[in-house]
Amino acid sequence: MLFTENILVALAGLKANIMRSLLTMLGIIIGIASVIAIMTVGNSITLIVNTTMQDLGANNLEMGVVQRSIDEEQTDTGTSYGAGYVREMTDDDLISPEMVEAFRKEYPDDLKYIIMQEQIGTYADQGKVTEGNKNANVKIMGYNSDYFQFKDIKLIDGRKFLNRDFRDAKKVCLVTDKLVERIYDGDNDAAIGQEIEVNLNGSYYKYHIVGVYEYVQDQFSFGVSDNPVTELVIPYETARNENHKQNKGYEYFTLVTSVNTDNDTFATTVRDYFNVNFYSQNDAYEIAVISMASMMDSMNTMINMIQLALSVIAGISLVVGGIGVMNIMLVSITERTKEIGTRKALGATNGSIRLQFITESVVICLIGGIIGIVCGCGLGMLAVKLMGYDAVISVSSIVIAVGFSMAIGIFFGYYPANKAAKLNPIDALRYE
Amino acid sequence: MENSNIMLDLRDIHKSFFIGTPNEFEVLHGVNFSVNKGEFVSIVGQSGSGKSTLMNIIGALDRPTAGEYTLDGIDIEKAKDHELSILRNKKIGFVFQTYNLIARTNALKNVELPMMYAGMGRSERTERAKMLLEQVGMTDRMMHNPDELSGGQKQRVAIARAMANDPAIILADEPTGALDSATGRLIMDIFHRLHEEQGKTIVLITHSPELSLETERIITLKDGSIIGQSEGTWNKNAKEVG
Ligand SMILES: Nc1ncnc2c1ncn2[C@@H]1O[C@H](COP(=O)(O)OP(=O)(O)OP(=O)(O)O)[C@@H](O)[C@H]1O
Numbered sequence: 124m125l126f127t128e129n130i131l132v133a134l135a136g137l138k139a140n141i142m143r144s145l146l147t148m149l150g151i152i153i154g155i156a157s158v159i160a161i162m163t164v165g166n167s168i169t170l171i172v173n174t175t176m177q178d179l180g181a182n183n184l185e186m187g188v189v190q191r192s193i194d195e196e197q198t199d200t201g202t203s204y205g206a207g208y209v210r211e212m213t214d215d216d217l218i219s220p221e222m223v224e225a226f227r228k229e230y231p232d233d234l235k236y237i238i239m240q241e242q243i244g245t246y247a248d249q250g251k252v253t254e255g256n257k258n259a260n261v262k263i264m265g266y267n268s269d270y271f272q273f274k275d276i277k278l279i280d281g282r283k284f285l286n287r288d289f290r291d292a293k294k295v296c297l298v299t300d301k302l303v304e305r306i307y308d309g310d311n312d313a314a315i316g317q318e319i320e321v322n323l324n325g326s327y328y329k330y331h332i333v334g335v336y337e338y339v340q341d342q343f344s345f346g347v348s349d350n351p352v353t354e355l356v357i358p359y360e361t362a363r364n365e366n367h368k369q370n371k372g373y374e375y376f377t378l379v380t381s382v383n384t385d386n387d388t389f390a391t392t393v394r395d396y397f398n399v400n401f402y403s404q405n406d407a408y409e410i411a412v413i414s415m416a417s418m419m420d421s422m423n424t425m426i427n428m429i430q431l432a433l434s435v436i437a438g439i440s441l442v443v444g445g446i447g448v449m450n451i452m453l454v455s456i457t458e459r460t461k462e463i464g465t466r467k468a469l470g471a472t473n474g475s476i477r478l479q480f481i482t483e484s485v486v487i488c489l490i491g492g493i494i495g496i497v498c499g500c501g502l503g504m505l506a507v508k509l510m511g512y513d514a515v516i517s518v519s520s521i522v523i524a525v526g527f528s529m530a531i532g533i534f535f536g537y538y539p540a541n542k543a544a545k546l547n548p549i550d551a552l553r554y555e
Numbered sequence: 556m557e558n559s560n561i562m563l564d565l566r567d568i569h570k571s572f573f574i575g576t577p578n579e580f581e582v583l584h585g586v587n588f589s590v591n592k593g594e595f596v597s598i599v600g601q602s603g604s605g606k607s608t609l610m611n612i613i614g615a616l617d618r619p620t621a622g623e624y625t626l627d628g629i630d631i632e633k634a635k636d637h638e639l640s641i642l643r644n645k646k647i648g649f650v651f652q653t654y655n656l657i658a659r660t661n662a663l664k665n666v667e668l669p670m671m672y673a674g675m676g677r678s679e680r681t682e683r684a685k686m687l688l689e690q691v692g693m694t695d696r697m698m699h700n701p702d703e704l705s706g707g708q709k710q711r712v713a714i715a716r717a718m719a720n721d722p723a724i725i726l727a728d729e730p731t732g733a734l735d736s737a738t739g740r741l742i743m744d745i746f747h748r749l750h751e752e753q754g755k756t757i758v759l760i761t762h763s764p765e766l767s768l769e770t771e772r773i774i775t776l777k778d779g780s781i782i783g784q785s786e787g788t789w790n791k792n793a794k795e796v797g
Pocket residue numbers: 572573574580582600601602603604605606607608609
């Protein structure tokens with residue numbers, strides 16, 4: 124009862140000094156808004172990264188040839204090359220097809236697939252298919268047969284690759300329905316059997332279309348484009364030929380393990396297998412294996428750290444805002460000394476005066492907090508939208524923000540309120 | 556027997572103010588007097604004679620430096636601060652020269668305030684506040700804030716507020732000091748009514764000899780001491796009317 128009365132008094136006071144109240148709240152608004160915005164952006168990015176990695180296969184192991192680490196260099200008693208010995212990677216350092224075969228035979232139970240991919244050109248390269256005045260953007264990706272068993276590509280028309288396509292490095296390809304829509308007016312039958320020509324970095328690549336598969340929008344793409352870059356899929360061996368790697372080994376590939384395999388243990392097993400059997404004599408290179416799960420973990424830790432660091436900085440503005448509230452409360456109490464004296468004459472106890480002013484400071488902080496939450500959500504959502512993703516607003520951060528602004532109100536309101544409560548009634552009444 | 560009829564009793568009350576080392580400035584030099592229940596007393600004296608200081612002690616807003624003060628049987632000296640708060644809330648109704656209404660709070664809410672501090676329920680106190688405002692003729696302005704009221708209107712609201720918890724005693728420090736004589740008359744009539752009809756004990760400080768004469772007893776203060784007490788004319792008037 125006294126409580127609602129106090130809130131009404133506080134609101135009336137704020138209304139009487141709207142400009143002053145707003146300026147006072149500004150610190151709280153900015154602080155809460157930045158924290159909420161940072162949380163929104165951080166949480167959204169975490170979610171996006173995690174779903175993307177999940178899509179790539181959270182249970183996968185990535186393995187590849189890396190520089191020998193300095194530590195192992197020193198324990199190497201055979202040949203001393205000195206710490207940090209570096210040289211260019213040669214074909215002899217790569218993982219040969221024979222090694223892969225031996226490896227496959229060694230772990231038939233744990234190993235489900237070995238996925239290999241080869242892109243024509245570099246990662247950022249984009250090819251163009253032109254047909255009269257129609258065109259479509261593509262990147263040419265070669266995948267091995269394991270890839271097609273692991274990932275389900277939704278074939279709409281035509282056929283998938285056959286064993287001989289891989290074995291003989293046939294110049295065949297699968298295209299997306301999106302490409303068919305742009306080049307062949309959506310007529311799959313017209314597309315299949317056609318030879319398609321891709322201009323990439325000034326070179327022309329030609330493939331026979333054998334199938335059409337469904338285009339799925341990339342999670343990293345910005346908004347919806349009507350001319351997205353779609354994958355023109357060719358057999359792995361074909362891609363290797365185009366890149367003149369036909370007789371070379373592999374630098375890195377992905378392992379898909381079976382469900383019952385403990386990936387962390389298996390990663391060590393695989394690393395040791397390769398390093399003991401094939402790389403013990405290598406002076407500068409060795410094999411490293413990392414699991415996607417641990418990569419995801421370290422990624423999440425990193426995002427959380429950044430988020431925390433930014434939040435701490437934003438939190439400082441909250442403290443500054445709190446001091447602003449304390450300052451204005453002290454001013455308000457001085458201005459209202461006579462009122463405090465009158466209230467005491469009418470029978471207000473120290474406790475009720477204290478409660479009145481703490482309520483007032485909490486009301487200021489809470490209103491500031493709510494405005495901050497609204498601004499922060501808006502800002503965060505806008506930022507995430509601009510990056511091209513859907514924003515995730517975390518309810519917990521809103522609840523924490525509300526609680527936090529109330530806590531600031533109580534913390535920074537207590538001292539002024541207590542000062543008011545302790546005023547001697549007669550001194551307060553006589554105050555001019 | 557005699558005790559039960561006494562509302563307040565002051566014995567050898569001294570009050571000094573500390574105005575920087577080593578000075579102590581004594582304002583009241585041993586004041587003795589008592590007021591009976593239902594009595595209407597006025598305190599007069601020159602400016603600076605210590606009237607307000609005495610009133611603050613009577614109203615339990617301040618404690619005497621030395622002496623004994625009993626209010627309605629309660630020894631003020633022994634009471635703790637929060638007990639004094641409750642005492643002011645329940646037993647005393649203050650009327651100030653400067654009205655002291657709470658800003659940005661309408662007349663009704665101002666009158667409700669002491670009842671709120673007393674813990675009275677919302678609907679009950681609103682009803683009582685309306686009744687009190689009606690008694691001082693302020694019904695039509697009860698939703699107005701203090702800055703929308705005239706001095707006389709503010710003082711009427713202040714009297715209604717003083718009556719909120721049906722106090723044992725009303726203390727008024729120059730309630731008509733800031734008002735013209737006609738408005739002052741109106742305020743004075745309200746005090747008379749409270750005294751006559753509700754039997755309230757009233758202590759009134761005034762600079763006006765005419766107004767003080769209207770009370771039952773006049774206490775004259777000079778330089779912090781009582782120099783005389785005389786009867787007013789109120790009794791005679793009442794008898795004439797009766
Ligand atoms: N808090 C204080 N500190 C120092 N001196 C004070 C204090 N309060 C009152 N005095 C002094 O006490 C004396 C009596 O003051 P008081 O207010 O009681 O006079 P008063 O009789 O009410 O005068 P007036 O008729 O002008 O209101 C004055 O000289 C005043 O300066």
